[in-house]
Amino acid sequence: MPEIEGSPGSSMHGVTGRESVMAFSVASPMVHTDRTAKFDLPVDSEHKATVFKLFSFANPHMRTFHLSWISFFTTFISTFAAAPLVPIIRDNLNLTKSDIGNAGVASVSGSIFSRLVMGAVCDLLGPRYGCAFLIMLSAPTVFCMSFVSDASGYIAVRFMIGFSLATFVSCQYWMSTMFNSKIIGLVNGTAAGWGNMGGGATQLLMPVLFEIIKKAGATPFTAWRIAFFIPGWFNVIMGILVLTLGQDLPDGNLSTLQKKGDVAKDKFGKVLWYAVTNYRTWIFVLLYGYSMGVELTIDNVIAEYFYDRFDLKLHLAGIIAACFGMANLLARPFGGFTSDYLAKRFGMRGRLWNLWLLQTAGGLCCLCLGLVNSLPLAITFMMLFSIGAQAACGATFGIIPFISRRSLGIISGMTGAGGNFGSGLTQLIFFANASFSTEKGLTYMGIMIMIVTLPVSFVHFPQWGSMLFPPSQDIVKGSEEHYYVSEWTEEEKQKGMHQASLKFAENSRSERGGKVASAPTPPENTPNRV
């Protein structure tokens, strides 16, 4: 069945998890390279790049990659820009601990909805306009910080800025139009990890800007407001760059390539149904809230924590806080790497154990972070916690592609939303309450992380097993085909709509592990005509 542009879930199609994280290029016999196309990178029949050349800016593929991840990075900077400046802002606006906590919750809640809407926006306007609209319309919200004079204004502005985190969706969607499905896992993972680094970079950037502006003569309560102009300008600049330098598809822009024939799209209702009725979806929604979610929470609270607990100067607290977010550069890909590595030997069971180990270790380090009283130890536990949590994020998306083939896009979207939800929830429970201190909050959050990670042991694939149980011995029920084709009704199977799932099932046999010689893979790309 032809790959339908823009159908629900198509943005993640082809992410099999089979690609090792170090697969920078595609073995050519598998993918038919279109040699007639004149692009800087080798492309397939859809003109999607089959090679990922990190340090190139070649139009359109690598240029898209860089525009995309930098836009996502910029929105992270804007969303978390207030966090390292809270010690100044709380004095200016007379905030209480609950005000600060609520603002943190607000900053991550808006994007729960905007991420769900963004998929539709990308379908309608294309990822280029989706991205540009979002960051240029959220630039005014960043500039609004200069008007804020009390707690309610502060919370409202942080809520509005938080909508811009939906660039995650446009980023991943845009990548999938430009990169072949065999390397899309690596490309998307790198873009997501590097975008998340913005949460760390801002902890470094904002205090430095604040100090410079103060040195230039501004009083502190004005200097922080001026500092917010810089993230606002980043938003505008990136929006303009995306509009002028970017394009939706390898061959041009969406509006000129809209009509693609009268092939039936998959029904949204069905895709949603299979996502929602798969219990594994909900376990991962919960789990991602305690890997990505706690990462966002820490982005919001850690600078203030180091400032208050260890009496550090603002920019020093910012540097330490930045290290947490910047670890994403390597930690998130590391989680994907260990997932792939363990899958070679132990299959899906290895991936599940990997996720459980990383996330639980992160939780344990978070617990210790709240308990220690010395600065060097606090920094050590914070870094170990960051590696655990961020690697767990990478490991999560090493498993998600296998939950469902039909509903992959929606499950990814729901998981992402779960991350934001977890962040809002942990900030509300542990850091908006005046009744216990921030260090106690960190300890309790660490305990909750370890408890919430336990349900991953319930994730059972009949064909591959789970953490504690081996795969089903039944010949029919224990096959990959049975699992993936069960998402289609008889009617749909008769129309042949399940062909892509069958192919995926065959490719996924490597998740049995045990260094099984993988079956020769048929060419991934079917021609666009039936």
Next chain:
Amino acid sequence: MEVPAGFLVVSLLLSCFATTSYGVYFSSLKETLEVTASPTKGQVLKAGEDKITVTWRFNQTYPAGTDSDYKTVKVKLCYAPLSQKDRSWRKTVDLLKKDKTCPHKIVARPYTASNSSFTWTVERDIPSAIYFVRAFAFNAQEEQVAYGQTTDAHKVNNLFEIQAITGRHMSLDIASICFSAFSIVSLAGFFYMEKRKAKASQEK
């Protein structure tokens, strides 16, 4: 031989979890200084504009020689309990080096037993809150040895309020509106121009 090494590691780890508790405790200090400040009870002062005049001297009712080791006096602006509520970064802790009650320094002077005074303009980074004034006497080792404050032991009497500056400026507001308008207009402009180009190329 492994036991001592293991014990050392464990005790090292445990010691890092334990709080360090050396230092001067506020409850050990005597209130031997008499401090008065110019703001009357409940008066509201504006940051950056109004002034506070603080006077302090040794309370003569204490035996002579009590102040023999006082070397310097540091006068500080302190938060009243009402302004510490729900704000753990202003918490009162008995161990003085961890105490956050009095973060704002007014003046530091060498100690004299007779009347001293200082007039201070409330700085522009002082937040809006309810305050009182406290003076600490330090010895030669820079440790607190005595104190005096303008309020009572429960910190309810004789408190005054300071109103902070907003930090907002008309020029910032205008700049913010201009940049926001630029962002929206340029986005709309691009969109409109591209739609026109697409229509023009379709009509060709």
